[in-house]
Amino acid sequence: MDKDIPFGGKILVFEGDFRQVLHVVPKSTRAETVDASLVxxxxxxxxxxxxxSTNMRARTD
Incomplete structure (x- = not known):
């Protein structure tokens, strides 16, 4: 694992709508919560x- 690069060079997959549900930051303003987000x-x-962009689940086979 390479300590000089983010996540040690491991491949990570983040998914979801980052605008849909924000995580909880106790006693914070909305702006502080947004600032604490991944983006x-x-x-x-x-x-x-x-x-x-293609919805594979709704596709008919």
Whole structure:
């Protein structure tokens, strides 16, 4: 594991609608809660983002 790069170089998959449900930050304002989210993290620009656009579950086979 490489300690010089985020997550030690491991591949991580984050999924979901980051705007839908914010995590709980006790006694914070809405702005502070948003600022604590992943998309505001210093790590966000370092991540490769892939947007999936085809709903495979609703597809008929």
């Amino acid at each position: 505001r993290s210093y790590l966000w620009p370092l991540m490769e983002k892939i947007q999936l």
